[in-house]
Amino acid sequence: MATTAPGNLLMTTVERAARWARTRSMFPATFGLACCAIEMMATGAAHYDLARFGMEVFRASPRQADLMIVAGRVSQKMAPVLRQVYDQMPDPKWVVSMGACASTGGMFNNYALVQGVDQVVPVDIYVPGCPPGPQSLMHGILSLHDKIMSGEIDH
Amino acid sequence: MSPVLATLAAAFGSVIWEESHGQDVARVPSNDWLAFAQAAKDAGFEVCVDVTAVDWMRQRPERYEVVANLLSMSGRTRLRLITTVGRGEPTIDSLTPIWPGANYAEREVYDMFGIHFAGHPDLTRILMPDDWEGHPLRKDFGVGSVPVQFKASHQVS
Amino acid sequence: MTDEKTVDVWVAGTEEPQFQPTDEGAQELGLTESDARLADQYGRAVDDDYVFDDEVVDEERMIINMGPQHPSTHGVLRLQLELEGEVIRRSKPIIGYLHTGMEKTAEQLTFSQGPTNVTRMDYLAPLHCELAYSLAVERLAGVEVPPRASAIRVLMTELNRVASHLVALATNGMDIGAVSMMIYGFRERESILAFFEKVTGLRMNHNYIRPGGVAADMPPGWKDDVAAILEDIPRRLRLYDDLLKENPIWIARTQGVGVIEPEEAIALSITGPALRATGIDWDIRKAFPYSGIDQYEFDVVVGTRGDVYDRYQVKIGEIRESLKIVTQVMETMPRGDYRVDDAKITPPPRARIDESMEALIHHFKLFTEGFKVTAGETYVAVESPRGELGCYLVSDGGAKPYRMHTRAPSFYNLQALPVAMGDSLVADTIATIASMDPVMGDVDR
Numbered sequence: 001m002a003t004t005a006p007g008n009l010l011m012t013t014v015e016r017a018a019r020w021a022r023t024r025s026m027f028p029a030t031f032g033l034a035c036c037a038i039e040m041m042a043t044g045a046a047h048y049d050l051a052r053f054g055m056e057v058f059r060a061s062p063r064q065a066d067l068m069i070v071a072g073r074v075s076q077k078m079a080p081v082l083r084q085v086y087d088q089m090p091d092p093k094w095v096v097s098m099g100a101c102a103s104t105g106g107m108f109n110n111y112a113l114v115q116g117v118d119q120v121v122p123v124d125i126y127v128p129g130c131p132p133g134p135q136s137l138m139h140g141i142l143s144l145h146d147k148i149m150s151g152e153i154d155h
Numbered sequence: 156m157s158p159v160l161a162t163l164a165a166a167f168g169s170v171i172w173e174e175s176h177g178q179d180v181a182r183v184p185s186n187d188w189l190a191f192a193q194a195a196k197d198a199g200f201e202v203c204v205d206v207t208a209v210d211w212m213r214q215r216p217e218r219y220e221v222v223a224n225l226l227s228m229s230g231r232t233r234l235r236l237i238t239t240v241g242r243g244e245p246t247i248d249s250l251t252p253i254w255p256g257a258n259y260a261e262r263e264v265y266d267m268f269g270i271h272f273a274g275h276p277d278l279t280r281i282l283m284p285d286d287w288e289g290h291p292l293r294k295d296f297g298v299g300s301v302p303v304q305f306k307a308s309h310q311v312s
Numbered sequence: 313m314t315d316e317k318t319v320d321v322w323v324a325g326t327e328e329p330q331f332q333p334t335d336e337g338a339q340e341l342g343l344t345e346s347d348a349r350l351a352d353q354y355g356r357a358v359d360d361d362y363v364f365d366d367e368v369v370d371e372e373r374m375i376i377n378m379g380p381q382h383p384s385t386h387g388v389l390r391l392q393l394e395l396e397g398e399v400i401r402r403s404k405p406i407i408g409y410l411h412t413g414m415e416k417t418a419e420q421l422t423f424s425q426g427p428t429n430v431t432r433m434d435y436l437a438p439l440h441c442e443l444a445y446s447l448a449v450e451r452l453a454g455v456e457v458p459p460r461a462s463a464i465r466v467l468m469t470e471l472n473r474v475a476s477h478l479v480a481l482a483t484n485g486m487d488i489g490a491v492s493m494m495i496y497g498f499r500e501r502e503s504i505l506a507f508f509e510k511v512t513g514l515r516m517n518h519n520y521i522r523p524g525g526v527a528a529d530m531p532p533g534w535k536d537d538v539a540a541i542l543e544d545i546p547r548r549l550r551l552y553d554d555l556l557k558e559n560p561i562w563i564a565r566t567q568g569v570g571v572i573e574p575e576e577a578i579a580l581s582i583t584g585p586a587l588r589a590t591g592i593d594w595d596i597r598k599a600f601p602y603s604g605i606d607q608y609e610f611d612v613v614v615g616t617r618g619d620v621y622d623r624y625q626v627k628i629g630e631i632r633e634s635l636k637i638v639t640q641v642m643e644t645m646p647r648g649d650y651r652v653d654d655a656k657i658t659p660p661p662r663a664r665i666d667e668s669m670e671a672l673i674h675h676f677k678l679f680t681e682g683f684k685v686t687a688g689e690t691y692v693a694v695e696s697p698r699g700e701l702g703c704y705l706v707s708d709g710g711a712k713p714y715r716m717h718t719r720a721p722s723f724y725n726l727q728a729l730p731v732a733m734g735d736s737l738v739a740d741t742i743a744t745i746a747s748m749d750p751v752m753g754d755v756d757r
Contacts, residue, residue: 030383034410034753035435035516037387038479042505045498060383075756077284078380078388078409085381107428110298111291112283112413131516176451176690201578205691205719209706222704224691224719228578228592231599235691256581259727267415282408282756291416298416 022066022092023145025054029065029089031082033072036099036131040071048134053141062088067144068121069137073101074114086121092155094148096140097123100130124153159198159230167191180235188238189248192223196253200225200234203254208240208264212294218242219270223250223257240270249275267292372396378741380409386483386745387752389726398737403730407723410756418716422682423449426713428519430703433718434754435516436476439469440696441718442521447602448692448705449523453685455657460648461525462604467538467641468511468520469603469694470634474545475504476697477627477634480749481552484624487746488565490556500548507537524658525651538642542635549628556624566621570732570744573618580731581724584699585626586748590618596695608640620747630697657683682711691719698722698749718757722750 032040044050044058059065062085074082086095097117100106103126105115114120124147127140147153156164156172160179164172170191171182183191205224212218217239225234240247249272250257261272262281269290272278280287289296379390388409394402418429430445431438443465450457457465478497485493505515510531512520520527556562572582574590587594595612597605613629615622651658659678660671677683687709693702699721706715725748732744 031381033388035432038435038516041494042498042502045502046495047499047502058383062381073410073412075409075411076287077411081380081388081409108412108414108417110413110417111296112411112416133515175688178691202581204581204693204700205702205704205717207704207717207719209689209715214708222689224702224704228594228599233600233691254581255579256724256727259723263723280408282411284408291413298413298420 019149019151023148026066026094026141026145027057027059027064028055028067028069029062029085030058030060031068031070031085033070033074033078034101036071036102039131039134040069040098040137043134043137048138050138050141053138053145055141062086063090065089066092067094067096067141069096069098069141070102070117070121070123071098073099073106073108074117074120075112076114079114079120082117083120094124094144094153094155095121096125096127096137096144098127098129098137098140099132100128103128106130157230157232159227159232160234163191163194163198166194175235178233178235180237183236183238185238185240185247188221188236189250189253192236192250192253195225195234195236199230200227202226202228203250203257203260204233206250206257206260206264208268208270208292210268210292210294215239219245219268221247221264221270244271245269246271246273248273249278251275266290269293373401380406386750389745389750389752389755391729391741391745393738393741395738400733400736400738400741403733403741405726405729407726407752407755410752412753412757414757415716415718418713420712422711423453423523423685423713424678424682426716427522428517430716430718431517431519432753433720433757434696434698434701434722434751436479436751437469437472437696437698437701438517439465439472439521440694440701442519443469443603444692444694444696444701444703444718445705445716446521446523447694448690448703449685451690451692452688452705452707453523453657453683455524455652455654457525457603457652458649459604459646461650461652463641463645464526464530464650465521465603466605466608467638467645468508468526470637470641471504471507471538471541473634473697474631474638475501475508477631478504480627480697480746481624484620484743484746484749485556487742488562490559490562492555493552496548496552496555500545503541503544507534507541510534510537522651524654525649527651529650530645535642538638542639542642545635546632549631552628563621565739565743566624566747567617567619569620569736569740570747571617571619572728572732576731577618577728580727582699582728584695584697584721584725585623585630586725586728587699588613589615589622589626591616596693596700600693602692602694605637607644608637610634610637620743623747623749684709684711693719696721698751698754699725701754718754720754720757722748722752722754726750726755 044056050056068086097103102117105113125140125144127137129136167187169184169187173180203223204226207222209220219240221238221240223236249261261275264270265278266280266282267290374395376393376395378393380388390406392404393400414429414433418426421429426445427442430441433441478501482494482497509515512518572590574592577587577590591614593612593614598612610633613626615626655674659675664671665675685707687707689706691702691704693700701721702719704717705713708714733741
């Protein structure tokens with residue numbers, strides 16, 4: 001949404017409202033691959049509750065999801081699948097690369113893994129850890145929320 | 156040597172018996188692989204726990220060793236069968252007709268080493284993508300020096 | 313100055329794309345694709361690696377792909393199902409979507425770095441993977457760990473078994489529809505993970521059980537934490553029984569579903585709770601005891617029918633038995649070293665490096681080169697929550713394994729899926745997969 005007319009207060013408020021709505025009910029798409037998926041499930045479970053941020057419904061269908069949390073190591077065989085799921089998500093969409101393997105290939109610098117999921121999809125937030133605890137993942141997600149609210153991430 | 160193994164040893168004279176850290180190992184020539192495995196199953200080794208391979212490169216006269224770990228639940232004992240397979244087009248008989256559980260393991264050995272199993276119902280790649288070239292666990296296949304599939308990346312190791 | 317104000321109006325489709333699409337990673341469907349590959353991807357070709365007697369009648373059967381991204385397939389498992397209406401006639405699991413090349417990586421890491429690699433194979437039971445690997449290394453190196461180290465290992469692995477079974481029950485329940493099970497299972501697991509974090513430093517993938525013993529001693533006050541866990545979990549297990557054990561919906565959806573016969577289980581090399589649910593009383597902890605586990609009294613839980621309900625009951629029973637073992641370990645924990653005293657294998661305490669030259673040299677050699685292990689080969693198996701987890705280790709006398717192969721229980725348990733799912737409904741597929749409890753990190757390594 002472009003709001004370039006100066007002094008157009010109405011459009012700016014609408015855009016702020018849109019950003020607020022997007023961050024407060026971001027639906028993650030289930031893309032749990034490996035160990036990080038377990039920590040992602042733990043983040044959604046009762047102790048560290050993602051539902052307080054409106055995110056407890058992990059949509060199985062990418063058509064209904066906004067946020068793709070790539071949780072785990074992406075192998076060569078899985079990379080086209082990852083891209084296809086990303087393409088199936090409607091705009092606006094964001095990607096959080098959770099864990100060391102998704103961000104950079106982690107400790108497995110070998111033939112089998114894609115060295116960093118940003119070679120396949122554009123990533124907004126990288127969450128380090130092996131696996132990142134639920135608090136780290138939530139910090140990453142909330143940073144994404146802040147970046148969207150402030151307009152730093154524009155899509 | 157236990158009576159079960161003694162009967163097997165008597166029936167197959169070409170097998171070399173060893174003991175490795177408390178476990179029985181039978182080095183079987185590749186022609187006798189299937190027959191010995193069948194005899195072992197009839198002698199009480201009901202379960203084939205694992206089939207794998209080792210690539211010895213030039214350190215041994217025959218390049219690959221195929222290793223099958225057997226388990227006898229009734230006798231509470233294990234037995235390891237090792238055979239050697241040469242370079243070129245390495246082929247060995249498949250154990251799937253005897254133990255259907257060896258199916259996926261032999262596919263993995265084919266995928267990772269390139270060893271063909273004669274008589275296997277579906278010898279295709281199982282872990283790598285279907286159009287992958289090369290057999291990763293061979294010693295002459297580098298660890299990460301294969302170009303990454305997504306070629307536009309500048310982070311190729 | 314003009315009267316007209318231009319206002320940007322957003323028209324869908326006319327904006328600049330935020331991200332330039334490249335074909336990096338895009339799945340190319342095009343002229344260069346071979347027909348064979350297209351047929352495979354569209355599901356027109358079904359390679360049958362399990363012999364069936366019936367012929368395919370093309371007009372009535374439909375081939376559907378399930379996965380690899382699917383909420384109910386426990387990770388990246390892809391299933392090709394041939395459906396006749398809602399009934400599955402044939403199925404084929406396709407794996408390899410999580411293949412990480414861990415066996416190749418293991419040849420690049422020293423023996424003490426090995427546990428960091430193997431621990432990520434079965435990521436729900438990481439301590440079991442580390443234990444199998446460490447036991448194999450110790451057997452090859454001829455090292456005997458002190459009794460306290462063995463007891464700590466038993467304590468940690470049995471608690472890990474409880475945590476893993478809780479996840480299995482949670483996902484099993486959620487897949488069938490009892491979504492509260494998911495919340496219950498993960499809630500109980502948090503107390504165990506907090507204990508693991510206190511002892512090993514990490515909630516998962518601990519790298520705690522290393523060749524020579526364990527990485528660090530138990531922290532002071534561990535007995536109170538374990539006692540709290542022992543009090544909490546049996547009480548909560550009763551909640552699960554209240555919810556599920558005599559629930560008619562649960563019984564209707566799990567009894568008689570996904571049945572595996574004992575002979576099929578043995579022929580397909582299935583081990584673990586899936587085997588014990590068919591009625592066969594086989595547990596590595598009783599047959600080939602390791603790490604001093606034969607000092608503790610526990611029973612092996614066995615089912616009768618080999619269906620999803622029995623596998624669920626076996627897991628609940630195994631949680632109770634593991635807690636029994638944990639109680640016994642807690643009460644009889646021996647004093648002593650937590651790792652073997654051999655300076656060639658165990659790094660010296662950090663403080664001593666400032667004082668002693670030998671300690672400095674040993675530390676240096678152990679962390680740059682690693683310790684050498686005599687040439688040989690061995691196979692060691694432990695009972696992981698999924699079955700027989702074995703490590704086949706070949707050393708050529710160097711500081712790194714020449715070949716490290718893990719016998720992954722889930723890899724073999726998946727062979728049972730086409731057998732268990734024959735002629736069942738699609739919904740039963742989900743229940744069956746959940747009950748077989750495959751962990752794809754274990755399957756693909």
